[in-house]
Amino acid sequence: MRKLLITICIFITLLSLTGCNDYDLKKPLAKIENRVITIGDFVEYYMRATKNGRPVSIPEMNTKNDVKEFLHTLLIKDALVIEAENRGLYEREDFIQKLNRKQSNIAIEDLEKTITAGIEVTDEECMDFYRHISKELVVNAISFNTKKVAQEALERIRNGEEFDKIAREYDPYWSETGKAKEGVLTYSFHEGIAETMELKEGQVSEIIKVPTEPGYVIFKVIEVKPREVEPYEETKKGIKRYIEGYKKRKVIEEYQNRLLEEYDFEIYEDNVRIAIDGTDEDIRKATEEKVILAKIDDEYLTFDMLFPTGEPSELFNKVKEESKEEAFESLLEIIRKGAKNKLFKKRALELKGYEKPEYQKELKDLKEEWAIDTLYEEDFRPTIEEPTDEEIREYYYKNKEWYDDPAEVTTYIIKVENEDIANEVYEKAVGGEDFNELVKKYSIDEPSKKHNGLMILLEDDEDYPEIFKSAFESEIGDITPPVEASDSSGYYIIKLVNKKPRKEHSIEEDNIYRKVKRDLIHEIETSEDVDAKCREWMESILNKYEYEIYKENLDETLRAVRDKIKERGPVPVIEPTKKKKRKILY
Structure with a gap:
């Protein structure tokens, strides 16, 4: 497998560290050719490699042998980079193009940071925005391709023709489905939205340009109602980011307009x-x-x-x-x-913002990752035998369920603490009370509550099997009697919005065949046999170069890395991932 190679690529981020306690982070720990690995390098690589958890392939850092084991991985990484340099890989056109793209992206990012550096967002601006988002509009919408046609339609509405009649005439969604195009409108800085948010029930908006694609829209307000929002202090950061992002986009746009004039x-x-x-x-x-x-x-x-x-x-x-x-x-x-x-x-x-010191590590990382991946693809991967057609088909039939589209249900759910409350809420729901309002009032399931109770589940879901089973056995529009949670944490009232049965696929479909082949190749590459061969290949490259480990500094390195681990706190051990069935969409 590429386990070690992938681990190496994770390590490639390198930051400078300054001294602490009784060790010198600038001391050399190892040297290969003209590349030196310091104690600080070792500590930073290890902390980054275990940032979100410690893979089982990475030692725990209890002994000097653990330091040696991890150091060996860093030496292999450096050997691969030296090999790439010696072969002239960095002079190849594909690398030069990749480097140029990265430099362009960094330069653009740096210019954006420079011209937006002085932007500030005041507490007053945040509070004003917060006041505006305390309500929402339930609206019907008519979509148009052009402003010309939207103006014709709006004029007819202003002259007294029914909004719904105009909608069915102009908007295919209304005419083809027989339903209103309904949505919820909340405050934003997009042109025309602030004015629309001041409308009352029954009023019609001006023409509004759609922000994300060509087109225009006219809204009719069906209902104005309070919006459930988190307390100001909990939303302030998000509001500040939104306002700051809006201001930055405006500054960049103005800068670009000035450039066009120059x-x-x-x-x-x-x-x-x-x-x-x-x-x-x-x-x-x-x-x-x-x-x-x-x-x-x-x-x-x-x-x-x-x-x-x-x-x-x-x-x-x-x-x-x-x-x-x-x-x-x-x-x-x-x-x-x-x-x-x-x-x-x-x-x-x-x-040339990409020449600034703060970006050199990022460019170095790109260089080293590309070199290692290129050596793997060109040297080692060709040694792995491609699976035969027979093996691909055998793999498909062993794992056929992975390649079917699983059954799916779209539901609204209300979760409550006990059966008595569940029965009360169920009676209200089947009695005609608004389900979304019941969600807001009663549900204790916060993730779904943020989406008005919406929960989309796939077949064989491991976390909510009781919801999927009950919903899939219902008819669209049904509200189920209370269903106890599988972990006994409460009861669910479920409203089924839509369901799709499992759709089977065949190996004879080109896209399925390609996917099965990719999965099988991945399984072969991550097998113990190929992993061992990959390690042999990397060791053979390491052994081409002279390297030295400064054993007298191993104890100091162990103390340094253990202090850093203690400072950060414990992280979970990460087991090798296994292929899992697709399951939940929230």
């Missing part, structure tokens, strides 16, 4: 109109030929940024059908956004 930027609108006035074939041809859409100084944006596959999306075609000008403006906005991102990246790379 540079020579021109959009070739005639070329953009190929997407509006041309045929699908014209669009494919323009994408393939990378027709120029815009110029920024000496750089260009080309047609493939609009339609990477060469095919316009169904949504874009609908927008174009309703309003060519809105479709055109949407493309111009994509181009402007692409130009701003390109300029932001260009400025970030000019500033």
Whole structure:
């Protein structure tokens, strides 16, 4: 298995430590070629490797032999890195591209941090936001592809036509399902939401731009009601993060707009109109030929940024059908956004934030992880025999249930302390009282209560078998009589919203065959036999290089790492993971 190799990659994060107590963290513990492992290096690697728990493959650090064992792993890691350097792996194009991408990401992140460093969020701003989220609106919504059509619909509503009638005419969801598109609206900084939150029952909002995708929406307020929120002190941090994130996005956007004004930027609108006035074939041809859409100084944006596959999306075609000008403006906005991102990246790379000392460890980690993974993939993995078709099929039939889609139930649940309360709540629920309100009033199950009682479970769920069984045996819309929790911690009243039976799959399906093959290869790679061979391979690389352990410093290292473990506190032992059935979705 790659257990040791994976452990090595975990260790690759290295921080500098300063001295403490009666040991010197800068003392050398081992040396391989020109690379030195200090006591501080050893302690930091060990603490990071056991941060969330100690894998059984990592020693507990009770003796000098434990130090030697873990140190041996670090020596193997360094040997693999030296081997990669000697083979010139870092001069390869695939590594250079990976490094450039990482440097770009770091440079962009650093520029964002620099220009947003002065942002502050006051207590008054947090409290004001908290006051606004103390209510929520139950709304019906009509969705539109374009503002032009949304304006037509809103004008008809303002002139007295029924909201529901307009909804069925304009929104396919309403007409195809026969149901209202209902939701809950809460306060946010998105344009138009603050004003909508001031509406009363029965009132209709202005047109609001959908933030995450092209489109617009009009809301009708069905109910205004108080929202159950945690006390201010418990929500303050989250509110502060939200406001801070909003302010940062605004600052970055303003910075990008200024950049666009600084540079020579021109959009070739005639070329953009190929997407509006041309045929699908014209669009494919323009994408393939990378027709120029815009110029920024000496750089260009080309047609493939609009339609990477060469095919316009169904949504874009609908927008174009309703309003060519809105479709055109949407493309111009994509181009402007692409130009701003390109300029932001260009400025970030000019500033070379990735050269700052605080990022060097991250770049070193990338370098070492890539080297180790590349050596494994190119040297050792080819020695592992691929499973035959017969072995793949045998593995499938042994584990067939892993590849079926399990039965699923979508429920709302109320958990209460005892049977008497459960019977009382059940009578209220079947008597017609609002189930979600009963959840808020009675349920003691906090995770589901945060989602109005929603709980989605998969077949053979290990934690809530009683809920799945009772719900799956019910009909959609049914409310079950009280069901005792399997751990005797209370009783559940369950309302079934939807259920799906188990769906079986066949090994003859291409995607299933590939998945079975991947799983079998993973099982082979993690077998004891392959693990032993992998260790032999790594040992063979270590033995190519001269290394030395400074045994006189082992005791000091043991004291240092044990002090750090004591300071952190105990962590659980992590057993090797086994393949588990998919189970719970909350």
